[in-house]
Amino acid sequence: MMQMIFPFIGTIVAISVAGWVVTTWLRIKHGYPLQGGWGQSVYPKRDDETVERVKLLSQENAQLKAELGSIKDRLANVERIVTDGAHSLDREIEELRSRAN
Known part of the structure; x- marks a missing residue:
């Protein structure tokens, strides 16, 4: 049973990380300030x-x-x-x- 669940969990984690990376890349590309864990700007312009x-x-x-x-x-x-x-x-x-x- 666990062998069937782990690929789904791994896929969900991989998609989440890829989405986070793409979102961060788009923010950097368009000049938006990055946000830390609590919503504060990391590198404000x-x-x-x-x-x-x-x-x-x-x-x-x-x-x-x-x-x-x-x-x-x-x-x-x-x-x-x-x-x-x-x-x-x-x-x-x-x-x-x-x-x-």
């Missing part, structure tokens, strides 16, 4: 191009966060207008018109 890319992405992220904040404010105003009764909306419009005059 730290060239000038990568640092500049991180700076640009950080700036873009800050701009998008600011834009998202303003969109949230505008959406809150639209929700307030939609959920308010027509009477209070009319009253606010009239108050704004009287302030303009």
Whole structure:
């Protein structure tokens, strides 16, 4: 019985090791950092191009966060207008018109 199981176990182990080797080779080929046993980068890239890319992405992220904040404010105003009764909306419009005059 064991003589029938060992070839299957050996085949599974060989396929797993070959898959790991191919995955590692593809990561190296395409410039992805290798990962250690706990997911940390083993050889992270730290060239000038990568640092500049991180700076640009950080700036873009800050701009998008600011834009998202303003969109949230505008959406809150639209929700307030939609959920308010027509009477209070009319009253606010009239108050704004009287302030303009």
